[in-house]
Amino acid sequence: MSEADTIDPVKDPKPIQPGVTPLLAQSAQGATYLVLLRIGSRATTFLLNQILLRYLSPETLGIATQLDLFASSTLYFACESIRVALQRQRREEGREYPGKWNEARVNEDTTGDGQPDEHVPSQRAQETINLAYIAVAIGVPLSYILSNVYLKSAGSAVHQTPYIYEALHGYIVATILELLNEPSFAIAQQQMLYSTRATAETFATSTKCVSTCAIVIWAARTGTELGALPFAIGQISYALVLNAVYLSRVYTLAFENQFSILPQIILPASPESYYFQRFSRPLVNLASNLYGQSVFKQLLTNGDSYLITSFSQLAAQGAYALAANYGGLLARILLQPIEESSRSFFARLLTNSPSPTSAPQKPTKHPEPTPHDCQPPNPYAHAAHFLTTILQLYLLFSTSLLALGPTIAPLLLRTIAGPTWAHTEAPAVLAVYSYYIPLLAINGLLEAFVSAVANPAELRRQSAWWIAFSAGFVACGYLVLRVCELEARGLVLANCASMGMRIVWSWGFVSGWLRDRGQVLSLKALFPGSATMGSALVSAVVLKKMEAGFDGSWMDVGKWVAVAACFGSVVIFDERKFVMQCYEKLKSRSRPSSVEARTKKEK
Numbered sequence: 284m285s286e287a288d289t290i291d292p293v294k295d296p297k298p299i300q301p302g303v304t305p306l307l308a309q310s311a312q313g314a315t316y317l318v319l320l321r322i323g324s325r326a327t328t329f330l331l332n333q334i335l336l337r338y339l340s341p342e343t344l345g346i347a348t349q350l351d352l353f354a355s356s357t358l359y360f361a362c363e364s365i366r367v368a369l370q371r372q373r374r375e376e377g378r379e380y381p382g383k384w385n386e387a388r389v390n391e392d393t394t395g396d397g398q399p400d401e402h403v404p405s406q407r408a409q410e411t412i413n414l415a416y417i418a419v420a421i422g423v424p425l426s427y428i429l430s431n432v433y434l435k436s437a438g439s440a441v442h443q444t445p446y447i448y449e450a451l452h453g454y455i456v457a458t459i460l461e462l463l464n465e466p467s468f469a470i471a472q473q474q475m476l477y478s479t480r481a482t483a484e485t486f487a488t489s490t491k492c493v494s495t496c497a498i499v500i501w502a503a504r505t506g507t508e509l510g511a512l513p514f515a516i517g518q519i520s521y522a523l524v525l526n527a528v529y530l531s532r533v534y535t536l537a538f539e540n541q542f543s544i545l546p547q548i549i550l551p552a553s554p555e556s557y558y559f560q561r562f563s564r565p566l567v568n569l570a571s572n573l574y575g576q577s578v579f580k581q582l583l584t585n586g587d588s589y590l591i592t593s594f595s596q597l598a599a600q601g602a603y604a605l606a607a608n609y610g611g612l613l614a615r616i617l618l619q620p621i622e623e624s625s626r627s628f629f630a631r632l633l634t635n636s637p638s639p640t641s642a643p644q645k646p647t648k649h650p651e652p653t654p655h656d657c658q659p660p661n662p663y664a665h666a667a668h669f670l671t672t673i674l675q676l677y678l679l680f681s682t683s684l685l686a687l688g689p690t691i692a693p694l695l696l697r698t699i700a701g702p703t704w705a706h707t708e709a710p711a712v713l714a715v716y717s718y719y720i721p722l723l724a725i726n727g728l729l730e731a732f733v734s735a736v737a738n739p740a741e742l743r744r745q746s747a748w749w750i751a752f753s754a755g756f757v758a759c760g761y762l763v764l765r766v767c768e769l770e771a772r773g774l775v776l777a778n779c780a781s782m783g784m785r786i787v788w789s790w791g792f793v794s795g796w797l798r799d800r801g802q803v804l805s806l807k808a809l810f811p812g813s814a815t816m817g818s819a820l821v822s823a824v825v826l827k828k829m830e831a832g833f834d835g836s837w838m839d840v841g842k843w844v845a846v847a848a849c850f851g852s853v854v855i856f857d858e859r860k861f862v863m864q865c866y867e868k869l870k871s872r873s874r875p876s877s878v879e880a881r882t883k884k885e886k
Contacts, residue, residue, distance in 0.1 A: 331492040332608075333699060338503040341601030341707060346444055347514040348604035350451065352588050353433050354458045354518065359581045361422030362465055364573035367734050368566050369411055369469055371630045405542040406549060411473050413546045413561045414570070415466040422462040426455050440597055446512040453515025460522035466544055467529035470536065472627075483528035491521035572739040579749035580730075583756060583781055587774045590760040595770065602707040603771040609696060610716030618724045625673065626731035632662050633736050666732075667802040670793070673728055674809050676865070679858060681721030682811050686819035686850060688717030690826040691843050697835040705835070712771045719775055722782040729789035736796060748788050756781040814857040822850040 336344075430451055434442075441447060471479050495517030502509045530544075537544050548560045556564055582589070591603050693710035704710075733745065759780060763773025794804045810816070826846055833839040855862070 331496045335496050335499055338499050342597040344604055345597035345600035346441060346511045348600060349592055350454045350511055353429055354454050356581060357422055357426045357429055357458050358461060361425055361462060362418040363577040364570045365414055365418050367573050368570040369473060370627055405540050408470060408542040409547055409549055410563045411469045412466045412544060414566055415469040416546045418465045419462045423459055426458045430455055445508045445510040447510055450511040450515040453519055457518035457522045460526060464526045464529055467533040470533050479532045483525050486528060487521045487524040490524045491517040494520045572742050576742050576746045579746055579753055582753050583749060586756050587778050591774055594764045599770055602709040603712055605704060606709040606712035606716060610713050614720060614723050618727055622727040622731045625728055626735050629666055629732050629735035632666055663797060663800040663802050667797050670732060671804060677724045678809055679811050682815060682819045684717055684721055686822040687847050689714040690830050692717055694839055708771050712775060715772050715775045719779050722779055726782050726786045729786060729793055732793050733789055752781055752784050812857040815854050818850050818853040822846055
């Protein structure tokens with residue numbers, strides 16, 4: 284961005300979007316909370332799972348993975364579209380008061396009579412609570428339907444597993460308990476209560492891991508065969524703790540701010556604005572348009588799990604589940620929080636922005652460095668700059684992972700999981716997974732932007748494309764599993780192909796959407812420098828040749844570290860300018876903006 288195009292908030296008497304900086308700070312803080320949450324909870328689960336794996340057979344892990352898939356599918360189909368719709372909920376006149384309803388009541392006058400309207404924030408909260416109960420109404424019958432589908436499609440080996448029916452019923456109970464927590468979760472998400480979410484999920488995950496691990500170890504030492512029942516008990520404990528922590532916080536907010544955690548009639552509620560005087564028509568209609576999209580997204584995201592469950596033996600499913608869990612560890616810890624926070628940031632920044640026809644602008648190329656004390660002149664420029672910065676980081680991360688990941692992943696798995704799993708297909712699957720994670724990262728960010736800004740017609744068009752992607756993935760998955768007999772490795776490659784198609788579509792939408800609003804994205808500018816790319820290629824070739832002599836010892840890890848250190852040195856030198864720019868941005872976010880500083884000075 285040129286110097287002439289930037290706006291200094293101190294000098295400009297009418298800076299555009301003055302709330303952008305605190306909004307970005309809240310999103311960044313939320314991402315930090317979620318990342319720290321996942322680091323803490325995943326570190327605990329990782330250590331306990333290493334103990335757990337010593338007592339589990341691949342077949343038992345395969346059944347537990349099937350039950351987890353049943354529970355996650357039920358929750359996703361019931362909740363996802365409503366969560367996205369609530370994230371895109373419009374604020375009156377673009378105002379938002381995260382976690383500060385009392386302050387909102389004092390300051391906001393929406394009636395036009397010169398007096399603050401005390402009902403707007405609590406009414407908005409009640410709308411959120413009411414809509415969240417639709418997820419409960421969908422999820423409860425859906426859990427029973429999907430459980431019957433699972434039992435009818437399961438093979439004889441599953442039905443012969445001890446306590447399989449008790450385990451399935453336990454998962455149904457846990458799923459319903461999690462659904463009942465959805466209203467509290469919706470309020471926490473709407474009000475950016477990231478610390479509450481971090482506390483709840485950390486305690487719940489830790490309780491689940493400890494209870495599951497303790498029961499499995501007890502069963503192994505007493506010679507009791509429990510099958511997947513310990514996992515069901517762990518899932519119930521997770522749901523109970525989750526409900527307790529969320530309710531303790533949200534119930535206090537409800538009491539202080541005069542809304543109910545149960546569905547209530549909203550007054551005044553006109554038929555044009557509400558269904559049954561409770562459910563906001565715009566939000567229900569938006570959630571309906573998003574529902575079909577969420578179904579296809581779930582099928583595409585977890586299509587590999589559905590296919591391997593249908594076409595593979597339990598031992599192969601267990602090996603694939605182990606590799607996928609380790610391979611997806613980075614995605615769950617780092618990438619998923621960034622995706623969630625980015626989607627919330629884009630929705631809040633762009634939902635209330637003027638249409639492109641109301642304020643035509645000169646196209647601006649991104650990414651370009653911006654002084655940390657200046658803000659982009661409009662929300663579209665700010666969104667484009669944020670998007671391209673994250674994409675640059677992702678591509679730099681992807682280059683490093685593609686160069687180093689396929690070699691170190693099998694080494695670490697042999698060391699951590701023990702000899703029982705070293706002779707399965709898991710190490711080879713984990714190596715291939717290194718090619719899938721970069722695609723997962725880029726696609727997650729782009730689709731977060733799409734889900735935040737797309738209108739109902741565009742969402743229906745995306746769903747139509749996803750039907751084609753789903754059909755292509757199923758055909759490809761059947762080909763690699765049944766015809767080529769590549770088993771789990773081929774399935775990961777099929778996932779890569781499907782994810783690549785989604786990235787192409789999402790990039791076309793995002794670049795076109797921003798171009799219509801005066802922002803031009805440069806694909807070439809996103810990639811790392813030539814020295815970084817060349818060093819990545821050389822490192823990958825060297826490690827591939829060294830891998831033939833690896834025996835899984837710590838000496839092999841030392842050799843990998845030496846190559847990685849050389850590669851890292853080249854990256855730091857070649858990308859030093861971009862790294863310093865990112866550091867300056869993070870540093871500037873830690874101190875008050877010039878607008879905030881001037882406001883405090885005037886006070």
